[in-house]
Amino acid sequence: MAYLEFSNIQLNYQQQTIFSDFNLKIERNEKTLFCAPSGRGKTSLVKMLLGFVVPDRGEILVDGITLTGETVNQIRSKISYVSQDTDIPKGIVRDVFEGVFKFEANRHLSYNPDILKNYWLDVMSLPKDTLEKNVETLSGGERQRLALILGILLDREIWILDEITTGLDLELKTKMVDLILGYDKTILVVSHDDVYQNRGLREVIW
Amino acid sequence: MGVQEIPFYTPLYLLIFVVPMAIINYKLGIGLNKRIIYALFRMTIQLVLVGFFLQYIFLFNNLWVNSAYVIFMIGAAALSTVKTCGLTIKNQFLPIVIGFGFPNLVMILFINQFVIGLSNIFDAQYYIPLMGMLLGNSLSGNIIGINTFYSGLKQNEREYQYRLALSGNQWESTLPWYKEAITGCMNPIIASTETIGLVSLPGMMTGQILGGSMPMTAIFYQIVIMGAILISRYFGIHFSILLTRKKAFDDYDRLSL
Known part of the structure; x- marks a missing residue:
């Protein structure tokens, strides 16, 4: 059994068939690039994994668990999700991070704001005072990088990265992709960006 | 007089x-x-x-007739909330009836028994008009609160889903809008409680004074009713959201109103 499995997925959206008898298997620690053309439901596919989009038919398996209303929380807690338009919770960055680690499901994780400040902000080329800023005053690119840090700190098995390099300059893009691909995780990337080419990702097109 | x-x-x-x-x-x-x-x-x-x-x-002036009338008032107020907030009668009418009927009922009986000290706490003269005042205020508070909560979630669906993806449970993930709803519900009543009497004399006081009560008597009633309104409005909105939310989400914690 593969680590992630989509079997016979049927999904209609606004009277259009997005997926019909769609099947996909992804192995543990495999790094996959979804680069199907726009409108083919790449984002819907990853949102199905999180239970935000529920297929009309078919089954989704994550680490041997079938995705249902009962298991959705268990499955969500295996996934880090970062998207292009990630809406980071509102407030001061420091409080937002603390708030996320206070969620019941995250309390077992050790969270150290000093490491965030002294290490991660540098890695992501973010200014030192970012933690004291209000999320609403940050640029889209800055929010995206914060979401990525948050995703990494949550230490999940599966990473879903939906168009996260959009709007960043090439240097920063390359730096982020180098960093991400260095991790031993099951990584699902949704992107059209050339920066992922020739990096050994399995390309999935439909 | x-x-x-x-x-x-x-x-x-x-x-x-x-x-x-x-x-x-x-x-x-x-x-x-x-x-x-x-x-x-x-x-x-x-x-x-x-x-x-x-x-x-x-x-x-019979306990059962009076209470039937009070229940009718609660039903009418709940119906108005359901309609104004765009909720479904089938799923959300009963939760709202209980959600703000209960705290208001407790409050009115508490006032009649302990604050006013009536020998018959179901006396129509107190029970019905005071309950009307409580319900009227709870109604406007409930509409603001419920609207703020559900439309906040709808408009910020991405942020809500992101919180779920960060492993917040449904309660944790909706908390920002829950807090907003309580604040939105309470703000107007806090403001009017602060300024009451300075700008205009409240309706109940005017009525009592016209009816022949001494101003100080009317003032005491007004203090009691303002306190009671503020309290029951607060608990009313908590109960109403907590009870309506049971049927407002699907198994995947997606808003399904």
Whole structure:
């Protein structure tokens, strides 16, 4: 059994068939690039994994668990999700991070704001005072990088990265992709960006 | 010393002033005439009917009849909330009836028993009008609160989903909008509690003074009712959201209103 499995997925959206008898298997620690053309439901596919989009038919398996209303929380807690338009919770960055680690499901994780400040902000080329800023005053690119840090700190098995390099300059893009691909995780990337080419990702097109 | 009785025809004298209003509206093309006439007409019919009805209820002054009337008021208020907030009657009427019927009922009986110290806490003279005041305020608070909560979630669906993806459970993930809802519900009543008496005398006090009560007596009632309104509005919105949210999400924690 593969680590992630989509079997016979049927999904209609606004009277259009997005997926019909769609099947996909992804192995543990495999790094996959979804680069199907726009409108083919790449984002819907990853949102199905999180239970935000529920297929009309078919089954989704994550680490041997079938995705249902009962298991959705268990499955969500295996996934880090970062998207292009990630809406980071509102407030001061420091409080937002603390708030996320206070969620019941995250309390077992050790969270150290000093490491965030002294290490991660540098890695992501973010200014030192970012933690004291209000999320609403940050640029889209800055929010995206914060979401990525948050995703990494949550230490999940599966990473879903939906168009996260959009709007960043090439240097920063390359730096982020180098960093991400260095991790031993099951990584699902949704992107059209050339920066992922020739990096050994399995390309999935439909 | 009672209040001066008003003959049935003298309220019509007020129409003298409605005529110039209608003319001004007509000349300036302000499209309010129909609504003003309809509102005044409807208000009169409604109040006259309620007046007749209440006369009988006061005559009986029986625990069960009074309570039936109170329950009718709760039902009407709940229905109005469900409709104004765009909820479904099938799923959300009962939760809202309980959600704000219960705290208001507890509050009115508490006031009658312990604050006013009535020998019959179901006495129509206190039970019905005071409950009406509590419910009226709870109603507007509930509408603001419930709207803020559900429309906040709808408009910020991405942020809500992101919180779920960060492994927040449904309660944790909706908390920002829950807090907003409570604040939104309470803000107007806190403001009016702060300024009451400075700008205008509240309706109940005016009524009592006209009815012959001493100002200090009227003031004490007003203090009690303001406190009671603030408290029951607070618990009412908590209960209403907590009870309606049970059927407002699907198994995947997606808003399903």
